Amino acid sequence: MKNSRRKFLQNSSAWLAGTAFAGISTRSFNNLAPAHSPNDRIRLGLIGCRNMGFGILNQCLAQPNVECAALCDVDDSILTQRSAEVEKKQGKKPLVYKDFRKLLDNKDIDAVIIGTPDHWHCYMTVAACQSGKDVYVEKPMANSIGECDLMVKAVRKYNRVVQVGQQQRSGPHWQNAIDSIKQGKIGQLRKTQIWANFNYGVGQPLLPDEPVPPGIDFDMWLGPAPARSFNKARFHGSWRMFWDYGGGLLTDWGVHLMDIALWAREVDYAPLSVNAFGANFSHKDRAHETFDTMSVNYQLKDYLISWEHTAGTQNGPWNKSYGLAFIGNDATIVINRDGWELIPEKENGKDKVPELAKQPGGEHHRQHVQNWIECLRSRKDPVCTVETGRMAALYTHMGNIAARTQSRLVWNNDASNFMHNDAANALLMPAYREAWKIKL
Numbered sequence: 001m002k003n004s005r006r007k008f009l010q011n012s013s014a015w016l017a018g019t020a021f022a023g024i025s026t027r028s029f030n031n032l033a034p035a036h037s038p039n040d041r042i043r044l045g046l047i048g049c050r051n052m053g054f055g056i057l058n059q060c061l062a063q064p065n066v067e068c069a070a071l072c073d074v075d076d077s078i079l080t081q082r083s084a085e086v087e088k089k090q091g092k093k094p095l096v097y098k099d100f101r102k103l104l105d106n107k108d109i110d111a112v113i114i115g116t117p118d119h120w121h122c123y124m125t126v127a128a129c130q131s132g133k134d135v136y137v138e139k140p141m142a143n144s145i146g147e148c149d150l151m152v153k154a155v156r157k158y159n160r161v162v163q164v165g166q167q168q169r170s171g172p173h174w175q176n177a178i179d180s181i182k183q184g185k186i187g188q189l190r191k192t193q194i195w196a197n198f199n200y201g202v203g204q205p206l207l208p209d210e211p212v213p214p215g216i217d218f219d220m221w222l223g224p225a226p227a228r229s230f231n232k233a234r235f236h237g238s239w240r241m242f243w244d245y246g247g248g249l250l251t252d253w254g255v256h257l258m259d260i261a262l263w264a265r266e267v268d269y270a271p272l273s274v275n276a277f278g279a280n281f282s283h284k285d286r287a288h289e290t291f292d293t294m295s296v297n298y299q300l301k302d303y304l305i306s307w308e309h310t311a312g313t314q315n316g317p318w319n320k321s322y323g324l325a326f327i328g329n330d331a332t333i334v335i336n337r338d339g340w341e342l343i344p345e346k347e348n349g350k351d352k353v354p355e356l357a358k359q360p361g362g363e364h365h366r367q368h369v370q371n372w373i374e375c376l377r378s379r380k381d382p383v384c385t386v387e388t389g390r391m392a393a394l395y396t397h398m399g400n401i402a403a404r405t406q407s408r409l410v411w412n413n414d415a416s417n418f419m420h421n422d423a424a425n426a427l428l429m430p431a432y433r434e435a436w437k438i439k440l
Contacts, residue, residue, distance in 0.1 A: 046068065142428065173360065201311025
């Protein structure tokens with residue numbers, strides 16, 4: 001992993017130098033914070049309190065000597081609700097902010113959880129690192145390949161402990177399945193199929209634009225994304241179906257599952273090529289830009305990965321709405337959060353490998369948070385580093401880019417671009433609004 005990290009930083013430095021980012025002030029900090037002892041209280045701030053971020057905070061508060069010092073959200077109603085819940089849980093009211101920069105200026109806060117929409121992950125992570133704070137950032141790590149690259153550079157420049165919220169890395173049943181593959185229990189792994197079919201992938205019912213509701217700082221919610229009118233179908237709970245803020249099912253569910261497919265072969269390089277087809281064939285009464293129907297194929301050195309989704313449905317291969325099928329010469333492993341099973345191939349009427357009873361699964365947020373808290377104290381890398389988060393996001397973003405440009409993608413690792421594919425290269429990095437440009 002160290003060699004991969006060094007190679008990434010070398011390859012990306014030229015590209016990063018050319019990005020038009022300036023604006024986050026550079027401050028002087030001790031880049032490598034001293035380790036916390038087990039008895040030291042860790043004080044956390046949460047940015048983005050409505051959903052997953054608050055769930056991660058609750059997992060953190062279940063750990064010894066962890067306190068929520070501050071909450072930040074653009075919605076007054078959410079701040080009021082979550083502040084009361086934290087006070088009841090820990091017996092102490094947290095500070096509340098609507099501007100995350102004020103939270104980051106609070107030197108009493110050791111680390112932050114970023115649970116915002118995807119288009120904010122990069123800016124906030126970089127700013128947190130520059131403020132001397134460690135980070136738990138939700139997945140996908142960022143909303144573009146270029147932003148992921150900036151985040152890796154910032155984390156390593158400022159020596160921060162950053163955990164990406166791909167919690168399956170901390171799950172025992174995922175670890176056991178990967179170990180079985182690496183031990184050759186399914187024979188040679190040649191192909192992995194991934195799928196995720198969910199009703200929410202078609203978005204919310206179409207609604208007209210309206211004035212911004214009272215108590216919401218919508219301009220702050222937009223942040224680096226383009227200015228536009230307010231619409232509830234693009235806001236709480238449904239923003240991920242619009243390209244400015246998310247990447248649909250492929251970057252939402254897909255990044256979790258793609259991470260496992262890459263882990264099985266310890267893939268630390270971009271795919272050799274990507275072919276994808278995506279369209280909005282259905283649910284014309286729903287608000288979404290991202291594709292409701294999609295197929296992606298990734299060519300690796302000696303391995304194939306495929307992705308499929310059909311939003312608006314809730315079933316799929318092996319009678320599962322989502323999952324992975326690791327297809328080997330001797331057996332197939334089918335896995336999702338419910339558990340996994342090994343299905344042997346047959347030879348002369350007999351199983352090629354011993355059948356295995358179904359292994360139970362789980363969500364594993366608790367273990368993932370526990371790993372992060374331990375690493376805040378030890379200053380070691382957590383189980384899902386920014387390099388790991390970047391690789392999973394890289395693959396999923398490439399699938400979307402291939403479909404959006406209707407082109408076969410070939411990645412130039414030295415230049416960090418898609419060769420002479422101007423349309424695809426234009427989607428590597430969003431154009432941030434002037435007030436939110438970044439400089440490392």
